[in-house]
Amino acid sequence: MTRTAVVDASTALARFDRYLRHQRGLSENTVRAYHGDVAHLVAFVAGPDGDADTVLPKVTLTDLRAWLADMSTSGLSRTTMARRGAAARTFYAWAVKVGIAQANPAARLASARPARTLPVVVSEADVVSMLELARTRCDDGDLLHLRDWAVAELLYATGMRVGELAGANIGDLDFDERLIRVRGKGNKERMVPFGVPAATAVKSWLENGRPALVAPHTDDALMLGRRGKRADQRQLRDAIHHLCREAEIPDVAPHALRHSIATHLLTEGTDLRSVQEVLGHSSLNTTQRYTHVSTKRLRAAYALAHPRA
Known part of the structure; x- marks a missing residue:
């Protein structure tokens, strides 16, 4: 069985940011958005009285689905929900590789498709x-x-x-x-x-x-x-x-x-x-x-x- 490294949430997110920035070459806006999305997941799963630092390795597919379901009732756009689902999948694929998580709970996560709106065009x-x-x-x-x-x-x-x-x-x-x-x-x-x-x-x-x-x-x-x-x-x-x-x-x-x-x-x-x-x-x-x-x-x-x- 693969051992999971004990890493607090803030350290994990800082490492995730560096991965996105330097290995994936993503823009600063995307890095900030993904960081905020995973932090939002941590806060949701931990709840007001939970220990946020111990949450990330314990998140399950059920937790992720509950997180997305909760957002669907809070008025967030489909585009934002789709990005948060993508952030979770990206984070856990990385976390398994670096030993922060033992399994990838987001591997079978389905998220909302971005809204297909026509772009605004000036004549x-x-x-x-x-x-x-x-x-x-x-x-x-x-x-x-x-x-x-x-x-x-x-x-x-x-x-x-x-x-x-x-x-x-x-x-x-x-x-x-x-x-x-x-x-x-x-x-x-x-x-x-x-x-x-x-x-x-x-x-x-x-x-x-x-x-x-x-x-x-x-x-x-x-x-x-x-x-x-x-x-x-x-x-x-x-x-x-x-x-x-x-x-x-x-x-x-x-x-x-x-x-x-x-x-x-x-x-x-x-x-x-x-x-x-x-x-x-x-x-x-x-x-x-x-x-x-x-x-x-x-x-x-x-x-x-x-x-x-």
């Missing part, structure tokens, strides 16, 4: 309105308006995630080829093209806006805040929300621009695998959902190919 006309507003308001002397113009143009041009843009450096840009190196989930890198409008906006920011904000603590960050520090995701999201309101278009999160470029590319005839490369999806199934949003390409192909169209 091409609304995107143009927002980008034009971003450009014209740069005349007011506010240096951050130059940054926000560059942010909006780059997000729409490349389809990158807002966190990827926040982590981008000046050295990631190649203006000769109009490419930007993007570090995505799992620290995977991809090169994504951008067009002339985005290049114009970024050059204007780098030449006329960013230099005035540079401070002794400033690093190579592409996007800066008003005090010269790397702009964080919240600041970039706020910039897009402000632009939407000022342009009087539906207020959307930056991720909607990512959905939009995918849909607009497919609508104009770009093949699915090219869109997959632009967005950095590891699975084509993830990109596939954008084919349900726009039917223009499907109708065109049908009209050309079907003998009785």
Whole structure:
């Protein structure tokens, strides 16, 4: 019989975090989410008066099912429940390998499937309105308006995630080829093209806006805040929300621009695998959902190919 190492919950979770981060190469957001999910499981199984440090090796399939059943009545989304089930399966598969648990109670755990919702897409006309507003308001002397113009143009041009843009450096840009190196989930890198409008906006920011904000603590960050520090995701999201309101278009999160470029590319005839490369999806199934949003390409192909169209 395999001996189980006696490890308290906090130590086990710290080791699990390192495994996810360094061996699985998962993003910090995913590491934090999985950590919180397993911690939530510990608290549920231990109860208010139990010893949380002794729970993890003793969890059973019945405990896991009760945990998920309890969440199903608490108003959590199916997406969150599916992620928590995945976190439990990932944790116990790892825990058995490293000797923290003797058996994997999550091996036969079935969890909710994520909700299949259609992505929010901004129309091409609304995107143009927002980008034009971003450009014209740069005349007011506010240096951050130059940054926000560059942010909006780059997000729409490349389809990158807002966190990827926040982590981008000046050295990631190649203006000769109009490419930007993007570090995505799992620290995977991809090169994504951008067009002339985005290049114009970024050059204007780098030449006329960013230099005035540079401070002794400033690093190579592409996007800066008003005090010269790397702009964080919240600041970039706020910039897009402000632009939407000022342009009087539906207020959307930056991720909607990512959905939009995918849909607009497919609508104009770009093949699915090219869109997959632009967005950095590891699975084509993830990109596939954008084919349900726009039917223009499907109708065109049908009209050309079907003998009785």
